[in-house]
Amino acid sequence: MTESATTQNIHDLTGRIAVVTGASSGIGAATARTLAAGGARVAVLARRADRIEALAKEIDGIAVPTDVTDPASLARAAATIRAELGRPDLVVANAGVMLGAPFATAEPAEWTAMVNTNISGLLHTGKAFVDDLLAAAAGGGRADLVHVARSPATRSTPGTACTARRRPAWPP
Numbered sequence: 326m327t328e329s330a331t332t333q334n335i336h337d338l339t340g341r342i343a344v345v346t347g348a349s350s351g352i353g354a355a356t357a358r359t360l361a362a363g364g365a366r367v368a369v370l371a372r373r374a375d376r377i378e379a380l381a382k383e384i385d386g387i388a389v390p391t392d393v394t395d396p397a398s399l400a401r402a403a404a405t406i407r408a409e410l411g412r413p414d415l416v417v418a419n420a421g422v423m424l425g426a427p428f429a430t431a432e433p434a435e436w437t438a439m440v441n442t443n444i445s446g447l448l449h450t451g452k453a454f455v456d457d458l459l460a461a462a463a464g465g466g467r468a469d470l471v472h473v474a475r476s477p478a479t480r481s482t483p484g485t486a487c488t489a490r491r492r493p494a495w496p497p
Contacts, residue, residue, distance in 0.1 A: 339364035341467070342413045344406060346393050346450055347420030349376035352473060356417050358384055365415060368406045393420040393446030399453035407457070414461035418450040419473040447472050 343360045347353035348369035354376075361367045361384035369377040369384075370391040381388035387409050391402040406413055421443045424435040451470055462468040 336363055338415070341365040341415050342406070342410045343367045343415040343417065344370060344402075344413045344454060345417045345419060346370045346391065346446070347473075348380060349373040353417075353419040354380055356419060357386065360415070360417075361386060366410050368402075368410060368413070370402055371420065393418075393450055394441040396449045396452065399449050403453045403457070412457045412460060413454055414458065414466055415469045415471075416450065416454045416458065417471045417473065418447045419471075420446050420450070421473065 338360060341360075341364070343357075343365040345353050345357045345360065345367060348357045349371035350373075353369075353371065357367050357369050357380060367381075367384055367386035368389055369380050369386055370389050370393070371377045372390065372392050374388065374390040377388040377390065380386070387406070389402045389405050392398045403413075422439055424431070424439055426432070426435060451472075454470070458468040458470055
């Protein structure tokens, strides 16, 4: 008896084409390594070209220098990925910044940078790859879009403007 698509080993990513934004360090780099280890072909995106080039070489992926705050940059990245790897079916929108200055001294430009990266960047990333994901799903394949949130989305930091209420752990 064969397994259905919903019960197959979710850790086997063979044949999947993944995109990870914010892959120059931290969670993004670790995610790219994990996806590659699972068998996915991975495109790593970030502004710091030197870091993603080293990571791409390590995981046998491709590096695509990209600024998620710029929809044109993401459109170029998506075209490059399609040309070099094929249609992505797994996108991890991880790019983010945290400029934790105290509220009283934080510059409005820092807030703008955080909103442009952490919120608008997620939207721009999804928009750049939505047609690929919908096509993968329409063809009967898996299609995943993962948004990674920063800690201020779930907890406050004393002395900063990040005062969101604490939310329960997910899943509940």
